[in-house]
Amino acid sequence: MTETTVTxxxxxxxxKASRSQWSEVWRQFRSHRGxxxxxxxxxxxxxxxxxxxxxxxFEPRKLDIRAKxxxxxxxxxxxxxxxxxWWHPLGTDNLGRDLLxxxxxxxxxxxxxxxxxxxxxxxxxxxxxxxxxxxRALDGALMRLTDLFLSLPLxxxxxxxxxxxxxxxxxxxxxxxxxxxLVVVVIGITNWMPTARIVRGDIxxxxxxxxxxxxRSIGTRPFKxxxxxxxxxxxxxxxxxxxxxxxxxxxxxSAVSFLGLGFPPDFPSWGKLLADNTDRxxxxxxxxxxxxxxxxxxxxxxxxxxxxxxxxxxxxxRGR
Amino acid sequence: MITYTIRRLLLAIPTLxxxxxxxxxxxxxxxxxxxxxxxxxxxxxxxALMREQLGLNGPWYERYFKWLYQFAVVEPMxxxxxxxxxxxxxxxxxxxxxKSRGPVFDEILQRLPQTLWVVGMAYVVGVLIALPIGIIxxxxxxxxxxxxxxxxxxxxxxxxxxxxxxxxxxxFTVQMPRESFFWFPSFYDTTLVVDSWASFQAQxxxxxxxxxxxxxxTTAQISRYMxxxxxxxxxxxYVRTARAKGLSEWAVVMVHVLRNSLIPVVTVIALGLxxxxxxxxxxxxxxxxxxxxxxxxxxxxxxxxxxxxxLTFIFAILIVVxxxxxxxxxxxxxxxxRYD
Numbered sequence: 001m002t003e004t005t006v007t008x009x010x011x012x013x014x015x016k017a018s019r020s021q022w023s024e025v026w027r028q029f030r031s032h033r034g035x036x037x038x039x040x041x042x043x044x045x046x047x048x049x050x051x052x053x054x055x056x057x058f059e060p061r062k063l064d065i066r067a068k069x070x071x072x073x074x075x076x077x078x079x080x081x082x083x084x085x086w087w088h089p090l091g092t093d094n095l096g097r098d099l100l101x102x103x104x105x106x107x108x109x110x111x112x113x114x115x116x117x118x119x120x121x122x123x124x125x126x127x128x129x130x131x132x133x134x135x136r137a138l139d140g141a142l143m144r145l146t147d148l149f150l151s152l153p154l155x156x157x158x159x160x161x162x163x164x165x166x167x168x169x170x171x172x173x174x175x176x177x178x179x180x181x182l183v184v185v186v187i188g189i190t191n192w193m194p195t196a197r198i199v200r201g202d203i204x205x206x207x208x209x210x211x212x213x214x215x216r217s218i219g220t221r222p223f224k225x226x227x228x229x230x231x232x233x234x235x236x237x238x239x240x241x242x243x244x245x246x247x248x249x250x251x252x253x254s255a256v257s258f259l260g261l262g263f264p265p266d267f268p269s270w271g272k273l274l275a276d277n278t279d280r281x282x283x284x285x286x287x288x289x290x291x292x293x294x295x296x297x298x299x300x301x302x303x304x305x306x307x308x309x310x311x312x313x314x315x316x317x318r319g320r
Numbered sequence: 321m322i323t324y325t326i327r328r329l330l331l332a333i334p335t336l337x338x339x340x341x342x343x344x345x346x347x348x349x350x351x352x353x354x355x356x357x358x359x360x361x362x363x364x365x366x367x368a369l370m371r372e373q374l375g376l377n378g379p380w381y382e383r384y385f386k387w388l389y390q391f392a393v394v395e396p397m398x399x400x401x402x403x404x405x406x407x408x409x410x411x412x413x414x415x416x417x418x419k420s421r422g423p424v425f426d427e428i429l430q431r432l433p434q435t436l437w438v439v440g441m442a443y444v445v446g447v448l449i450a451l452p453i454g455i456i457x458x459x460x461x462x463x464x465x466x467x468x469x470x471x472x473x474x475x476x477x478x479x480x481x482x483x484x485x486x487x488x489x490x491x492f493t494v495q496m497p498r499e500s501f502f503w504f505p506s507f508y509d510t511t512l513v514v515d516s517w518a519s520f521q522a523q524x525x526x527x528x529x530x531x532x533x534x535x536x537x538t539t540a541q542i543s544r545y546m547x548x549x550x551x552x553x554x555x556x557x558y559v560r561t562a563r564a565k566g567l568s569e570w571a572v573v574m575v576h577v578l579r580n581s582l583i584p585v586v587t588v589i590a591l592g593l594x595x596x597x598x599x600x601x602x603x604x605x606x607x608x609x610x611x612x613x614x615x616x617x618x619x620x621x622x623x624x625x626x627x628x629x630x631l632t633f634i635f636a637i638l639i640v641v642x643x644x645x646x647x648x649x650x651x652x653x654x655x656x657x658r659y660d
Contacts, residue, residue, distance in 0.1 A: 034474075151339060151643065153635030155598045156616055157346065160628055163620050164350030251480050255602055258482045259617060271482070278486060285490050292483035300478035307474075 028312040035308020038301035045298050049111055052104035058087075060105035061266060064096035072099075072286045091286055093277070102268055103290060109269040110250055110295070113183055117249035120188030122242055125195025130226055130234075132196070133203025143200070146193050154190045158252060161186045162261045175264045183262055187249050195241040202234045236313035243306030247299045254295050270295045325648055332640050339636045340391075344384050347625055390415040391630060395425045419624040428612060428631065434510055435611030439600045442531040446538025447589055453539065454546020454585075458554060459573060469543060476540025481599060485533045485606035492529060504528045507608040530607040534600060538592065545588045549581040583653045590646040594638040 029035055070083050070092040090099040132142035162182060169178035206212065207230075215225050254271025256262040263269055268276070270291040277287035362370075371377060394412050401408055414423040457466040493506040505526045514523050553559065554577055562572045601613030608614075612631055619627035651657050 148335065148338060148342075151335060151636060151639050152342070153594075153598055153632055153639060155601060156628075156632045156635055157343070159601075159617070159620055160632065161346065161350075164347065164623075168350075247478070254480060255482065258480075258602065259605060261620070274482065274486070281486060281490060282494050285494070288486050288490070292480075292486060296475075296479045296483055299480075300474060303474055303478050 025312045029308050032304075032308035032311055034304040035312075038304030038308070041297060041301040042305065045107065045294070045301070046111065049104055049107035052107075053101075056098075056101055056104060058098035058101040060097060060101040060268070062097065064092070066096065068092055068094055068096040069284070070096075071284070075286075090290060091284070093284075093287060094280070099287060099290065102273060103270075103294060106268045106270045106273050106291060107294060109180075109263065109267060110253060110271070111298075113180065113187070113253045113269070114246050114250040116180075116184045117187035117191070117253070118242060118245040120184060121191040121245050121249070122195055122238060124188065125192035125241070126199055126231075126234075126238060128192065129196040129199025130203055130230065133200040134207060134222065134226060134230070139200075142196075146196050149190070149193050152190070155252070155255070158186050158190055158256060159259060159261055162256050166261070170264075176267050179263050179267075183253055183256060187252050191245055191248055191252075195238065195245070198237045198241060199234050202237055203230055206230055206233055236309075239313065240306055240310045243302050243309060247302045247306070250295065250299055250302070321648075321651060324651065328644050328647065332644060336633075336637060336640055337388075339640075340388065340633050341384065343629060343632050343636070344380075344387065347629060348380050348384075387415070387626070387629065391633065398423075398425070415626050415630065417619070417624055417627045419619060419622040419627065424627050424630050427615065427627070428634070431610055431612050431615050434508065434609050435597070435600060435604070435613065438508070438527060438530050438604070438609055438611065439534060439596055441527060442534030442600075443538055443593060443596055445531055446535035447542055449535065450539040450542035451546055451585075453543040455550055455573070455578065457543065457547040458550030461551065466547075469547070473540035473544055476536045479536075481533050481537065481603045482606055484536060485529070485603060488529050488533060489606075508610070510610050530603050530609055533603050533606070534596060537599065538596060541592060542585065542589060546581065546585050549584050550577060553577045553580045583650065586653060587646040587650045590642050590649060594635065594642050597638055598635060 029039075070085055070088045071079065072091040073086060073089045088098050088100070090103070092098055093102070128142055128146065132139045132146075165182055166179060169182045172178055173181060212225060212229060215229055220228070253262065253269060254274070257269045257271030258275040260275060263272055265272070265276070273291040274288055274295070277284065277291075281288040376383075390413070394414055397408055397412070398414060400406065415425065416422065417424045417427060420427060453469050457469045460466055489506040492502060492504045496503040506529065508526050508530065509522075512519060512523055512526070514520050559572060559577060562576050563569075567576075597613075600611065601616060603609070604611045604613040605617060612634075616628065616631045618624075619631065
């Protein structure tokens with residue numbers, strides 16, 4: 001798994017004096033073993049869900065009643081004569097749908113919801129953080145708004161919104177697209193607050209530095225100052241909160257799906273796969289364990305990447 | 321300090337009013353109709369009567385203030401009546417659930433003990449495990465214990481409760497032999513009456529799995545905070561002074577360093593409490609604990625707006641109150657922090 005990430009940089013080894021900032025960051029990141037393995041796993045999962053449908057021939061929604069209730073191939077190791085087939089290495093469900101194909105399909109949904117919700121909350125958080133840090137007139141109001149959002153009970157509200165607004169949006173955009181938009185928007189607007197606070201703090205400190213004064217003195221407009229001088233300098237906290245946001249978004253989406261308030265039954269995200277199969281987990285534990293493992297390992301990988309990034313992007317730690 | 325507390329308490333009231341309005345509007349603007357479940361054969365005149373009975377007529381602000389009045393005045397007074405045996409609220413209209421047609425708060429009070437027992441116990445257990453782990457991890461930084469602790473807390477952060485819960489059921493209920501000591505029931509039996517040693521044991525046993533699932537998450541968070549707070553203090557000058565005076569290592573770490581490190585951790589513990597009530601929704605669902613989280617899910621699915629509204633608002637009150645408690649505790653414990 002890790003080879004893919006290691007081979008992307010051939011320029012390791014003892015390089016000469018001049019090293020760019022990003023190669024320094026990469027050097028520090030690479031020394032964090034957990035982060036490297038997390039990165040490898042994230043690349044693997046991304047390829048798994050992106051390329052999986054083209055490699056694995058089974059359709060996730062195709063019923064095959066004769067091949068129903070297959071056990072995973074590895075049960076041969078300890079069961080007497082389980083019903084297995086090399087064509088269904090992880091087994092099939094009670095309607096004969098291939099579990100591996102469903103995991104790929106579910107991963108596509110979970111990962112795309114996670115990425116989209118994370119990007120939305122980053123955008124909102126970055127925007128509100130920058131605006132309230134840079135424009136003093138708006139600071140008070142926006143920070144009160146942030147405090148207000150931080151006091152809202154988020155999971156209950158996500159559940160309420162997913163239930164109440166789901167049918168209407170489904171009617172508007174179709175059941176899958178509607179649910180997708182709803183879940184992404186709901187997770188996005190309930191997770192921007194930490195990013196906003198961190199970005200605001202950094203902007204407040206940066207704003208007083210000499211280079212900003214210099215930029216202002218030659219007549220740079222606020223918009224240019226923000227995009228040219230401030231945003232590149234708050235990139236590292238934004239990246240760290242991006243990883244945390246991705247982890248939160250994936251967990252929240254699967255929690256909503258687990259409670260049966262997310263996607264329609266035909267579109268199994270990992271959380272929904274897990275929830276649908278809890279009734280049969282006594283006889284077929286693999287149907288619960290595999291989706292759960294995918295969620296947990298992906299979130300674990302993302303958390304480790306965040307940990308590594310935090311160290312790699314902090315110049316005080318990077319020097320050592 | 322007292323002026324600060326009073327000011328914060330007064331500020332909490334408008335915050336809560338705005339939050340309740342936000343929640344109300346979120347429910348109000350939703351496109352669903354609470355009467356959509358009523359069969360089509362019911363004539364319109366009857367439907368109109370039903371709407372009136374549910375209090376669905378009138379503009380939204382009127383209904384909002386009615387709800388607020390019921391939540392803030394009627395229900396506390398009913399509680400007052402019940403507690404002191406007075407009859408002030410006879411003939412007052414209580415908030416009624418659309419699902420069970422009974423008073424919302426009666427149901428909440430029926431379900432609250434289960435949540436408090438399971439969630440509260442899980443939090444206590446989690447904190448009690450987390451503190452020693454954090455102390456040892458910091459004292460032996462980068463040791464095997466520390467590395468393991470970091471890994472376990474990463475797992476605690478990453479594994480969602482609906483997966484750890486299901487794994488525990490598979491392991492401790494399905495695979496474990498029934499007569500083994502480590503067999504635990506997978507669901508919570510509320511009808512169990514604790515009146516003997518055997519039933520007390522049964523009560524403890526049925527709490528083990530949900531408490532473990534919730535405590536794993538608590539432990540993961542608190543032990544990290546404890547570790548970094550200890551690390552901040554271990555390199556301070558006063559620790560060197562204490563060692564130079566010839567104090568025993570135990571006294572240096574457990575008295576001097578620990579007391580100072582606990583200040584931020586105590587506030588984190590207070591801040592995390594409301595979050596675990598929210599997180600308990602899923603755990604209650606997995607282990608079929610009929611607490612208020614389970615009630616909320618049931619009410620959401622049945623479109624029972626008064627119950628959803630009240631429970632969500634109770635969660636919001638918890639968050640605001642514990643934020644306040646954390647800030648005040650911080651000021652009380654740390655003499656360097658002065659708010660006035």
